[in-house]
Amino acid sequence: MSDETRPSLWQVMRSVLSSFFGVQSTANRERDFRHGSPAQFVVIGLLFTALFVLGIWALVKLVLYLAGV
DSSP states (O other): OHHHOOOOHHHHHHHHHHHTTTTTOOOOOHHHHOOOOHHHHHHHHHHHHHHHHHHHHHHHHHHEEEEET
């Protein structure tokens, strides 16, 4: 990838997921800060956060259902 190109949607998604776990590489982080759009990262981050919360909620509902509560 050349230094002038913006990160693709897939690269933005990988960067956001990596940041959730705190394992973002220095090269990717620098690429994101130089060429990425903050709005993309915010929107993808909010989407992944919402999916995470909904996933936890569904898991709790499933466990409570299986426990007969």
